[in-house]
Amino acid sequence: MIQETYSKNRSLKEVSIETDLLIVGGGLSGTCAAITAARQGVKVVLVQDRPVLGGNASSEVRLWALGATSHMGNNNRWSRETGVTGEILEENLYRNKEGNALIFDTILIEKVKQEENITLLLNTSAFEVAHEGTQIQSVKAFNSQNSTLYKLSAKRYCDASGDGVLSFLAGASFRMGAETIEEFGEKMAPNVEQYGELLGHTIYFYTKDTGKPVNFTPPAYALKDIEELPRFKNIQADHTGCNYWWIEYGGRLDTIHDTEDIKYELWKVVYGIWNYIKNSGNFPEAENMTLEWVGTVPGKRESRRFEGLYMMKQQDIIKQNKFEDAIAHGGWALDLHPSDGVYSALPSCTQWHSKGTYQIPLRTAISRDIDNLYFAGRLVSVSHVAFGSTRVMLTSAVAAEGVAVSAAYSILNDVLPKETVEKEHITKIQQALLEKSSYIPHLKLDKSKYVSSKAKVSVSSELNLTELRTSENWKTLQMPSAQMLPITSDQKELSLRVPVNASEATTLEVTLKVSLDPTNFTPEKVIGLYSKEVKEGSQHVDLTFDVSELGDTYVFVCFAPNTAIQLNYSEDRITGILSVFRKENKAVSNFGEQKPPADIGIDGFEFWTPQRRPEGQNIAMQIKTPLFIGKKENLNSGIIRPVQSTNAWIADFEDNQPTLTLEWEEAKDISSIKLYFDADLDHAMESTQFGHPESVVPYCVESFRIKDENGKCIFQTETNHSTLCEISFDQPVKTSKLEVEFDRKNNSTPVSIFDFICN
Structure with a gap:
């Protein structure tokens, strides 16, 4: 029993923690940064003011996490995020292909708790920063659940708080609102009076069919006159969760300090819309539906953006500018919303896409004012227009991984964050990112430092593609359809024979197209x-194209729509x-073609x-x-996805148990092995709500x-579901040969692997 008499000198329990990175x-973003930095060998304290991790992707908000793939709606082929971000998505697919946000919570918590170098403080809010000159000295934070006051000191600090509470209290320069067209020459800079300056918040909701009639009585504050909303026609009873992302509000307000007022207004709209669906009589299909969940925390889009050593602009994204300090890639559209949100008569969003992915420089994540401060997430150094693309969660997360590797390097090598962008340092940071399968456009993994680079490599077979085999699957040519094929610089022509089935005599039109930039897919x-x-009837059409001037690139064999023609579709997935x-x-x-106005720089x-x-x-x-697309030399490309070629060793279709062999003239000590399988990076692996057809990536061995x-078998598995498979041995294995035997899943998908490295 504890019993205390009156005292006027009580204080909270205080705990001091010193760490490498706070x-x-x-x-x-903060979660992926923490895991990444911990694996680089530094001690991390992760402070989160909510009871779960994930922010907008968590069960508290329930927005799907997405990035460069843009729901598979743009021309960014094989662009999904990898690294720790990809690892989390694959684990979520394995356990949670249905997209349950609660399960996603557990995966994030587990990933963090498995890292011995991470101290996780949930329900803990940072509220005070001690700083001296241009250095942060410590941060105070309060945990409302254990009534504990923390004093947290670190060598480096990273602000991934969304609103930027750490950077704000540290005095770092920031912006909030939209730049004018005059400042950076961004032609998409909004007309502030008409469009506003900030993107608003959204509250999502889920519904459920109970199998029997359910009544609904709205709360008194539910919005009346729903039919007067400009977006009234978007209401559908079978839309749930994030389909109502357009319930947005608050862009004309202070999206930090007015958040509670914004939340109440959003609740009014949500309950008003559900009342209309249930009680207007216009949605009889909703009779058995109930309102299962409404968010209590709004999903925030925009607030402060902090000024770094460089500020990304519209031109960087549209022109796909290259940076020597690139650490990640992006590919979401420049996606801006009118500040009046659900009450605006303007289109609910304006999305303009680039022709391909773009680089994100480390300098956007390093404060120009505070010497030991990094930024991560949506608060990084970008203009309001560029923010429209960089803000999405998976783009923010992979950039945060780059920040984490830089921070760990800065700590372990005792160099300031701003010094890590120098050539001698940034190259090592980039290589560390590439080794863990992160993607940085136009950069390659340097293989020379690995023991595997000195080995003689042999394989049991190589795929020389002579056909995409026919099946029983015929489809009418209702829309423009194309087959992408990679060709090489030594190829003079591309000669094809295509089976077609015509219901009547007609004309088949076929065009061969390429991208002007061979690293794009437009x-x-x-x-x-x-x-x-x-x-009329079944036949073959012969096509021959001159490709002698193209070099290494993908070509598009495009078939014009013709409802009198059917094409055959192969079961082969390669x-x-x-x-x-x-x-x-x-x-x-995406309406089939992007037709921007002439004056917006798109x-x-x-x-x-x-x-x-x-x-x-x-x-x-x-x-x-x-097409010799599966040659073993592709293992030397240093690129862990298709770009100008497949970049993969692919076994022959007839090879049911392919082998990859590495041999050295003398025995080597092997401590670790990494295998990089095909992560099917064109599939948008949304974290929640969207279901997926399988729990393991189809190409994963x-x-x-x-x-x-x-x-002697030194490693074996029958249950691998990770496309970056990392193997570590307690004691080095001394051998002059490694032979990997792969078991093939099915007859339509040959075994493939992008890389195999060991040390």
Whole structure:
């Protein structure tokens, strides 16, 4: 029993913690930064003011996490995020392919708690910063659940708090609102009076069919006259959760200090919309539906943006500018919303896409004022317009991983954050990121430092693609359809034989297109054009294109729509081989073609996008000029995804148990092995709400064995579901040979691997 008499001198319990890196903010960016830094060997304290991790991706808000793939609605092929971010998405797919936000919470907590170098403080709010000159000395934070006051001291600090509470209290320079067109020459800079300066908040809701009638009596504060909302026509009874992202409000207010007022207004709208759905009589299909969940925390889009050593602008994204200090990639559209949100008569969003992914420089994450402060998440150094793209969660998360590697390097090598952008340091940071499978456009992993680079490599087979085999699957050519194929600089022509089925005599039109930039996937230049007369019935059409001037690149074999023609679709799914279609995806302002006004600094082009599995089969065809897409030399590319080629070793279709062998002239001590499988990076692996057709990436090799020179098995698994498979041995294995035996999943997907490194 505890019993105390009156005292006027009581104080809170105080705990002091010293660490290497203090991260304030446990959204997806802060979480990925913490895990990444801990794995680099530094001690991390992660401070999160909520009871769960994940921020807008958590069960408190329930927004799906997304990034460069843009719901598979843009031309950014194979652009999904990897590294720790990808690891989390794959684990979520394995346990939670249905997209339950509660399960996603558990995965994030588990990932953090598994790292011995991380101290996690949930329900803990930073409220005071002690700083001397240009250095932060310590941070005070209060945990409302254990009534404890923390004093946290670190060598480096990272603000991933969204609103930037740490940076604000430290005195760092920031902006809040929109720049004018005159400041940076951004032609998308908004007309502030008409459009506003800030993106608002949103509260999401979930519904459920109970199987029996459910009544609903709205709270007194529910919004009346829902039909007067400019976005009234968007209301649908079968839309749940994030489909109502357009319930947005607060962009005309202070999106930090007015958040509670914004939340109440959003509740009014949500309950008013649900009352209309249930009680207007216009939605009889909603009779058995109940309101299962309404968010109590609004999803924030925009508040403060802090000034770093560089500020990204519209031009950096649209022109895909290159940076020597690049640490990550982005690819979401420049996505701005009118500040009046749900009450605005303007379109609910304005999304303009670039032709491909872009680089994000480290300098956007380093304070220009505070010597030991990094930024991560949506508060990094970008203009309001550029923020429209960089703000999305998976883009923020992979950039935060780059910040974490820089911070760890800064600590371990005793250099200031601003010094890490110098050539001698940034190259090492970039290589550390690439080794853990992060993607930085135009950069390659340097293989020379690995023991595996000195080995003689042999494989049991290599795929020389001669056909995409036919199946029973015929589809009418209702929309422009294309098969993407990689060609090499030594190829003179591309010769194809395509099976077609015509309901009547007609003309088949086929165009060969390429991107002007071979590292993009926006087909914009016509290389060849055929008009082939076809007769009624089944037949083959022969096509030959001159590709002698192209070099290493992907070509698009484009078939014009014709409802009298059917194409055959193959069951073969192969790394780096993909079909795309000129179709709409209104969720990301893709209407088949981007036609921007002439005065906003945006390019016009066609969208050619893939279909979600189980659709999206390749177009069946014979390739009479075979494509050597699976050669073992691809293992030396240093690129862990298709770009100008497949970049993968792919076994032959007839090879049911492929082997990869590394041999050295003398025995080596092997302590660790990394295998980089195909993560199917064109599939937008949304974290919640969107369901996915399988729990393991289709190209991931689940079963394989590694043997030494004596045939002894030193590692085996039948349950691998990670496309970056990392193996560490307690004691080094001394051997002059490593042989990896892979078990093939099915007859339509040959085994493939991007890289294999060991040390």
